[in-house]
Amino acid sequence: MSSINNDVLPAQLFALDQAIWPMYLLMVSLSGRKTRQHSWNTLCRTNSTPPGISLEQILLIFNLYSMRPGNRVIPLFIILGAFLLSQSNVLFSFSFTPLLLGLPTWTYWFIGTHVLLIVGLYLLMFRFRHK
Amino acid sequence: MIYLILFIYLIITFWGSLVFGRGKSDTAENYFLAGRSLKTLTLFFTILATNFSAFYFLGFAGEGYRIGYAYYTMIAMGTSFAGISMYALGTRIWRAGREQGFVTPSELILARSGSKPLAALFALVMVIYTLPYLALQIVGGGYILEKLTNGDISYGMAVIVLTIFTIVYVLIGGMQSVARTDVKQGTLAFLLMTLAVIIITSKLGGITHANKELFTIRPELFSPQGEGGFYTPQKWFSYTVFWVFCIPMFPQLFMRFYVARTSAHLKKSIILYAIAPLFVSILPVIIGVLGHLTFPDLKGNEADQILPMMLVEHTGEWIGALVMVGAIAAFMSTLDSQLLALSTILTRDFYLPVTGRSKGFKGEVFIGRVSVVLLSLIGLIIAFNPFDTIFDMGKIAFAGLSILFPSAMMYVLGKPLPPLFAIISIVTGEALLLLFYYGILPQAWLMGFESFIPILVICFLIVAVGGWRKRK
The missing domain is CATH 1.10.287 (Helix Hairpins)
Structure with missing residues (x-):
């Protein structure tokens, strides 16, 4: 663990999160209507947005990519x-x-x-x- | 040996045209459009073989020699991006053709615009700018056959023999024969090119070794900007987007959109087409770039000959002859499609309106066949006196056709556009292109872009203003 620089770690996680989210949204968008609806409901319920991305931005993406x-x-x-x-x-x-x-x-x-x-x-x- | 291989190839092609064309060219729709019956793989191969011509074998290798690996990336990306416009317009063109029985591009333009002058102008531009491209195939075939026979068959004799042979099988079978022959010719061309790369690179110590050796001598051939910084940002942009506007306007390709059996077949073939350049474009470019190891000092147009030179130097008689036959197959597969497309346009867009005959009259196929011979003669005349290098003849032909894109796009998408604005857009674009080509307008006005980019911007602006006025 000594090789991990704690100062850099949050930034790395942030970057990772930023990278994963578009992939997640892409996968959800390719899935069926039910899965997309479920994902959206879960997202709204938990409000588990990634750092740097607001719920409104995700809503915008979902609105753009309608059902x-x-x-x-x-x-x-x-x-x-x-x-x-x-x-x-x-x-x-x-x-x-x-x-x-x-x-x-x-x-x-x-x-x-x-x-x-x-x-x-x-x-x-x-x-x-x-x- | 070379004569034997060439003879076998010509016999097989001729036999194929007899088999596939027999009894299937009785009506105009069967002769010109193969009865709108082509499925995914045939359609894919005929689109690919039609686009990858003598320019693919000689031009790509020549540009690889002159510019380096940057040419591969640009041409692969550019021709693949054409898949976007082919997809956007192609499926709509297919549907319109299916519903309203269109055979030529101008018939669609006439139906959508209601303007005979515009439809005639559209057809005329297609014929005029496809002729140099058609002649380019004959020039390429002549070079290859002359080189292949070590000059035993002169350039003049070579172009005549190959053109006559192509005329014969186009006359026999029409589109059905052309498309089926394209499958064989396309497969043959790409397999043999792969074989050539494998043999040449193995003679140079393996592809990795050869590239690393060349990198130590000429690193600029490996740079993203190419030799001498050829690809400035403006040039890179120009050549990447150019094909998007140009390729769907080739008459031989535009008519390929009509021949699909269903729109699903067309869509799948377009996606396969977008994948293909990634693999097929690299082959001649590798031979061209590595040509520096064997022929380090070729200047100007000499580089167009790098592929045959490398084959003669590094492969045996059999392999060299086989690959050259593959190159001839590529040239013939484009030439036959161009002859058929232009003869269709001459027959249906010019002969029928002028003589007052109706579409589908008995002699339509006969007139189409006469047009094939006439166009071949014009191509031969240009081939005996080529007005520019292979690359530049191709460039002017492609640019001239791309100017049709803005107007065609509006009508294909069903957007409102007064015909007058479409005519102004096309005439202005073609005039500007020629003024830049002949150096009457200064190159400094282009700000580093290739001439067709600002010209296309002007054409798009004209049709946008026209569309806006019509909506108001």
């Missing part, structure tokens, strides 16, 4: 995120030393971005499969 099927906010949000990340190589300095197969390190970052785009497109199709 009806066919809502496209989250898929479009993911696609927009993929596009914004695709522009990052000219804004930030990535390492370009050869990594796996000798390809530059940053190419793997973009492969991840690419996968995000595919996920967004897949969800878009999934949400509209009834049409």
Whole structure:
């Protein structure tokens, strides 16, 4: 335990919480209507919001991603995120030393971005499969 | 040996067109749109093979040599993002085609706008800017066959032989034959390209070793900005978003949206299409980048030849010949689709209105076949006198087509837009493009972006004003 710096720990937890919450919301949004309703009820009952995110913000996300099927906010949000990340190589300095197969390190970052785009497109199709 | 491999490939392709096309090209809808019957995998392969052309084999490797691995990321991301616009517009185009029997892009524009001049302009722009792209396929095929036979077949003879062969199987089977042939040609092209990468990198000591060795000599080829800082933020943005507007406006691709059996088949094929560039784009770029280890001093257009040069240098006669045949397959799969799309447009958007004949008349397929021959001749004439490099011929063709996107988007989405504003948007965009291409307008006005970006912004603004006025 001596290796843990107690001053840094809350910040780490905060960062972890911030990172996990969008994933949680994404998973809930992909689940069925009943699960989403249950999650929302639990959230309201316990008021267990993560640090830095207010209940109103979560309410906003849930309102954006309403219960009806066919809502496209989250898929479009993911696609927009993929596009914004695709522009990052000219804004930030990535390492370009050869990594796996000798390809530059940053190419793997973009492969991840690419996968995000595919996920967004897949969800878009999934949400509209009834049409 | 090369002649044997080439002969076998041509015979198999020809036989396939006979089998798949037989008895399925009697009506215009069957000949031009394969009876709107294509399922996911066929549709995916025909979309992919149509888009990844001679430009894929020669252009990607050449740009990999000139720019480095940054080109892979840009082209893979850019062409994948086209999946967004293909998805947004494609399913609506499919539905409109299914419900109202559209065959060409202009028929949809005419039905939605009610303007014959706009529909004619739309068709004209598609024909004019697809011709250089069509000629580019013939040029690429000619280069490859000449190199493949060590000059025994001259460039001139090569382009004539390959074009005649493509004409024959398009004439026989129409879209049914083209789509089925695309599946074989696309699979062959990508498998052989993978084989080429494996053999070339193993000859260079393995892919990891070769890349690390090159990194010590030319680290800038591994940078995200590319050799010489090619990708400034403006250029990177330009090329990433460009394909979103350009690819759905290729007439051969626009018409692919009509041919799906159901919208679900179309959606699945588009998602597969968005995944594919991640894997297929890297192959020629690797060969191009590693070309520096064997041919370190190629200048300008010489880099377009890096793929055949690497094959000749590092693979045996059999493998080299096989991969080159794969490249010829890629070129033919794009050329056949372009010929079919343009002949459809010439027949239905120009010949029928001018002669006053109705759609579906008996000789429609015959006129379509005559148009295929006519267009091939025009392509051959351009191929004998190419006006620019492969890359730049492609760029002007793509940019010219992308200018149609703002107007097409409004009509496909069913948004209000007066036809006059659509015409102004297209004419202004094309005029500005040519003014920048010929250097009449200064490049400084572009603020580092490629010319098509500010031009597209202007076109979008014009259609937005038009839409706003119509709503008022």
